[in-house]
Amino acid sequence: xxxxxxxxxxxxxxxxxxxxxxxxxxxxxxxxxxxxxxxxxxxxxxxxxxxxxxxxxxxxxxxxxxxxxxxxxxxxxxxxxxxxxxxxxxxxxxxxxxxxxxxxxxxxxxxxxxxxxxxxxxxxxxxxxxxxxxxxxxxxxxxxxxxxxxxxxxxxxxxxxxxxxxxxxxxxxxxxxxxxxxxxxxxxxxxxxxxxxxxxxxxxxxxxxxxxxxxxxxxxxxxxxxxxxxxxxxxxxxxxxxxxxxxxxxxxxxxxxxxxxxxxxxxxxxxxxxxxxxxxxxxxxxxxxxxxxxxxxxxxxxxxxxxxxxxxxxxxxxxxxxxxxxxxxxxxxxxxxxxxxxxxxxxxxxxxxxxxxxxxxxxxxxxxxxxxxxxxxxxxxxxxxxxxxxxxxxxxxxxxxxxxxxxxxxxxxxxxxxxxxxxxxxxxxxxxxxxxxxxxxxxxxxxxxxxxxxxxxxxxxxxxxxxxxxxxxxxxxxxxxxxxxxxxxxxxxxxxxxxxxxxxxxxxxxxxxxxxxxxxxxxxxxxxxxxxxxxxxxxxxxxxxxxxxxxxxxxxxxxxxxxxxxxxxxxxxxxxxxxxxxxxxxxxxxxxxxxxxxxxxxxxxxxxxxxxxxxxxxxxxx
Numbered sequence: 001x002x003x004x005x006x007x008x009x010x011x012x013x014x015x016x017x018x019x020x021x022x023x024x025x026x027x028x029x030x031x032x033x034x035x036x037x038x039x040x041x042x043x044x045x046x047x048x049x050x051x052x053x054x055x056x057x058x059x060x061x062x063x064x065x066x067x068x069x070x071x072x073x074x075x076x077x078x079x080x081x082x083x084x085x086x087x088x089x090x091x092x093x094x095x096x097x098x099x100x101x102x103x104x105x106x107x108x109x110x111x112x113x114x115x116x117x118x119x120x121x122x123x124x125x126x127x128x129x130x131x132x133x134x135x136x137x138x139x140x141x142x143x144x145x146x147x148x149x150x151x152x153x154x155x156x157x158x159x160x161x162x163x164x165x166x167x168x169x170x171x172x173x174x175x176x177x178x179x180x181x182x183x184x185x186x187x188x189x190x191x192x193x194x195x196x197x198x199x200x201x202x203x204x205x206x207x208x209x210x211x212x213x214x215x216x217x218x219x220x221x222x223x224x225x226x227x228x229x230x231x232x233x234x235x236x237x238x239x240x241x242x243x244x245x246x247x248x249x250x251x252x253x254x255x256x257x258x259x260x261x262x263x264x265x266x267x268x269x270x271x272x273x274x275x276x277x278x279x280x281x282x283x284x285x286x287x288x289x290x291x292x293x294x295x296x297x298x299x300x301x302x303x304x305x306x307x308x309x310x311x312x313x314x315x316x317x318x319x320x321x322x323x324x325x326x327x328x329x330x331x332x333x334x335x336x337x338x339x340x341x342x343x344x345x346x347x348x349x350x351x352x353x354x355x356x357x358x359x360x361x362x363x364x365x366x367x368x369x370x371x372x373x374x375x376x377x378x379x380x381x382x383x384x385x386x387x388x389x390x391x392x393x394x395x396x397x398x399x400x401x402x403x404x405x406x407x408x409x410x411x412x413x414x415x416x417x418x419x420x421x422x423x424x425x426x427x428x429x430x431x432x433x434x435x436x437x438x439x440x441x442x443x444x445x446x447x448x449x450x451x452x453x454x455x456x457x458x459x460x461x462x463x464x465x466x467x468x469x470x471x472x473x474x475x476x477x478x479x480x481x482x483x484x485x486x487x488x489x490x491x492x493x494x495x496x497x498x499x500x501x502x503x504x505x506x507x508x509x510x511x512x513x514x515x516x517x518x519x520x521x522x523x524x525x526x527x528x529x530x531x532x533x534x535x536x537x538x539x540x541x542x543x544x545x546x547x548x549x550x551x552x553x554x555x556x557x558x559x560x561x562x563x564x565x566x567x568x569x570x571x572x573x574x575x576x577x578x579x580x581x582x583x584x585x586x587x588x589x590x591x592x593x594x595x596x597x598x599x600x601x602x603x604x605x606x607x608x609x610x611x612x613x614x615x616x617x618x619x620x621x622x
Contacts, residue, residue, distance in 0.1 A: 001055065002062045004048050005079050005132065008089070009064070011041045012128050016121035024114045031104040034117045038100050038124065042093040049086060057083075061134050061199045068505065068567045073574050075567050077141070078134030080198050084270050087335045088131035088263075095259050095346050096124055102350055103251040112156055116249065119156075123149040127260055131267060135197045136185045137570065139271070141561045143181060143232075146261055147174045148555065151599065153252040154245050155607060164536060164607045166244040171599055172405060173241040175592040177231030181268075182588045184224035185570065190578035191217050202274045211278055217578065222276035225268060226286060233265030233319045234312075236293040239300075240396035242316060243309040250349060253308060258315055258345035263338050266322045270331055277329065286327035293320035299390040307352045315345045408593065412469025415462055456491035457586045460484040464594040472532050474601055475521050481557060481594045482514040488587055492572045495583070506568025513556025513563060520550040524605065533601065536608020547606040554602045558595035 015037030022030050052060070059082040068075040100120065107113055126145025133139035155167035188196050191210055200206060211218045229235070234242040234257075245257045256262065269286070276282045294317045301313035318341045325334040348355075375383050463484035470477040489503055524539060524546065525531045531539075540547040552562070559565040569591060576584045 001048075001051065001060055004044070004051070005060060005062045005081055006064055008041065008045060008048060009079065009128060009132065011037065011044060012121065012124045015041075016118070016125050019114075019118045019121045022114065027108065027113050030114050030117050031100070034100045034121060035097070035104070037121065038093065038097045041124075041128075042097055045089055045093050048081075049090070052081065052086075059199060059202075061197060063134070068564075068571065070499070070502070070571075073571055074195055075137060075570060076135070076195065077138050078197055079132045079138065080134035081132060084267070084331075084335065085132045087339060088267055089128060091339050091342050092124075092127050092131065092260050095255060095342060096120070096127075098346065098350075099251045099255045102254075103249075106251055107249060112158075116153075116156060116252070119149050119152045120252070120255070123153070123256070123261070130264060134199065135195055136181075136188060137195060139268070140181060140185065141566075143264070144178070144561055146264065147171065147178070148560065150174070150245070150256060150261060153248045153256060155603070156248050156252065158540060158607045159538060159609060161536060161608055163247040164603055166247045168600060168603055169400075170241045170245050172596055173231060173238055173400060175596050176238070176404070177228040177265075178595075179585075179588045179592045180224040180227035180231070182569075182573070182591070183584060184221050184228065186573040186576065186584050186588075187217060187221045187224070187578065189574055191221065198271055201272065204274065207275055208278065215279075218275070219279055219282065220581075222272075222279050222282040225272050225276060226282060226289075229265035229268045229323075230289065231265070232268065233262055233323075234316050235265065235320060235323065236289055236296055237396055237399060239293065239297060239313070239316050240393060240400060242312045243304075243393075244397075246306075246308040246312055250308075250353065253312075254346045254349035257312060258349045259342035262315060263319065263322075263342060266319060266326065266334065266338060269323065269326045270334060273326060273331060283327045287324050290320040290323035290327070293317065293323070296394055296396075299386060300393050303387060303390045307355065308349065311345060311348050311352065315341065408465055409469060412465045415466045416469060452494040453491040453580075453583055454586070456487050456494060457583060457590060460487035460491065461586055461590045461593070463487065464590050464597055468593055468597040468600065470533055472534065474531060474533050474605060475518065475525075477533065477597065477601055478514070478518060478521065478557075481597055482510065484590060484594055485510050485557075488572065488590060491583070491587070492575050495577075495580075496575050498572075498575055502568070502571050505564045506572055507565075509563030509565035509568070510557055510559070513553045517550055517553030517557060520546055520553060521605075530611050531605060533604045535611075536604055538606065538608045538610035540606040541610040542612075543606070547602075550606065551602055554598040558598050559591065560595075 015034070019030070019033060019037075022033060059080065062079045064077045064079060066074065066076040100117070103116065103120070107116055110116070122145060126142045126149060128142070130139055130142025130146065133142060151167050151171045154170055155164050157163045191214060192200075231238045242257055242262065246253050248256075297313045297317035297320065301310050301317065304310040304313065318337070322334050322337050322341070325331075325337060375386065378386070461484075463480045467477040467480040467484070470480070485507065489507055492498055493503070521531065524543065527543075528537075528539060530537050556563045556565070559569045573584065573587065576587065
């Protein structure tokens with residue numbers, strides 16, 4: 001049984017790897033291969049479920065590999081199979097099969113035909129990794145893969161401005177959930193003093209033993225889980241990103257934002273429910289936010305002028321009810337509700353183009369008189385107020401733009417007087433003194449030594465915000481992000497005795513990808529005059545291979561799960577003590593804004609309308 005679980009993870013991964021090698025021009029081969037991979041995985045899953053039921057339906061836990069181990073840290077990839085994994089994995093397999101069949105014809109003769117199916121395979125890898133994960137680290141791997149594949153699918157029509165901009169908006173909101181989940185992983189290390197598995201988390205006696213006397217820590221972890229779930233499932237106040245994600249093709253909208261990826265927040269709450277069910281305040285908060293989301297999303301859905309946005313907000317409202325069911329303890333009802341909602345929203349989105357045509361024809365030939373609605377029973381002032389608020393989508397999009405990223409933009413503008421390259425040279429001098437101070441073990445005053453980690457991580461945060469705000473020099477913004485990681489390493493070094501090997505795990509992978517990405521920018525600059533961050537240049541049109549290499553470099557520098565820096569990120573957080581919450585939050589925020597800035601650099605240089613107008617190009621979204 002253990003080998004079969006690993007096989008369920010290996011099939012999608014092998015399918016993704018092989019799909020990268022298929023010739024671009026052979027549409028039939030590309031689509032049939034994707035259908036074959038998903039079918040093989042689905043049949044293997046059904047066979048495994050039958051065997052699992054015959055063996056008593058006991059929870060299975062498998063440790064696939066230990067990627068890094070030291071005296072106080074053990075990073076291992078673990079998988080779990082139980083009824084939660086069964087429902088989510090089976091629904092994912094069935095719906096992905098339907099969408100791949102549908103996409104064969106829907107995307108016929110699209111320029112990005114292979115790119116779409118390869119990204120769907122990447123999504124399938126991330127989804128199965130997440131829903132069958134056995135610990136938080138493995139879940140985070142799948143979580144990150146889903147985030148990147150979501151960005152790629154929203155920006156599928158990468159020659160247009162609006163899909164690229166909306167992909168950036170969605171990815172920026174995702175980073176908030178990443179911060180919350182990373183903080184939860186960090187604090188669980190200090191609560192359990194090990195990398196906890198979900199099987200241990202379901203042990204009620206063990207959970208109560210650790211929560212007893214550590215209520216604040218448990219509440220903090222649970223709140224982080226809740227924030228991550230709210231972001232991933234587009235719940236209030238993060239609901240505005242889901243309709244923006246509908247800029248991608250209809251099949252990706254169906255599988256991502258109608259059925260599977262958008263329910264991953266509910267999956268996180270179900271997985272961690274044995275932990276936070278003991279914390280009444282969190283359960284009440286989940287119920288309240290679920291009710292608010294259901295009311296707000298329903299009101300917005302009723303005034304939408306596009307069918308995809310209407311379905312998106314309707315799905316958000318139903319997920320709000322799923323959150324309420326989980327918090328109330330009706331986990332089986334929540335699983336049934338998830339399955340029904342996922343199937344129904346996928347069907348709605350896949351038939352939406354035909355439905356629009358049918359309704360227009362019916363409206364023209366068979367006009368229907370205006371019907372009374374529930375809002376008509378309200379006083380007119382309240383009815384009109386609700387209508388205006390719903391039309392404005394309750395200003396949720398402005399809330400994220402003004403009070404989150406707008407504030408970061410203003411901070412970056414405040415530090416815009418710092419030239420990127422001068423800041424980097426000054427950092428080199430500071431690093432030299434820091435290395436001498438650490439290596440020489442100089443005795444510093446206790447107050448100075450205690451404040452140095454915060455000072456270093458604040459400098460790192462200033463670097464990434466300055467990079468995020470940079471409007472001209474792409475290479476300067478790139479180096480600012482690299483040096484921000486060195487400042488974080490310096491902060492952790494001052495915070496406690498850290499092994500050189502652990503620093504090398506973190507900085508080694510980052511440096512390699514930083515050099516590759518910098519060389520890509522130098523090459524692009526030698527070929528093109530326009531290679532800055534003023535606007536979207538769309539250079540992927542002429543340099544698709546260079547764009548691919550640069551995108552991989554961006555992921556590597558962002559500590560995506562393709563380099564040892566992903567392990568190093570978690571490793572460095574383990575050196576932050578449990579009472580240093582401010583230091584942990586600033587470090588995680590620096591990680592996530594840095595990753596967002598890297599995707600912004602990639603988007604500005606390679607995505608959007610091509611700057612050269614010698615070919616036909618669409619400047620507006622469809």
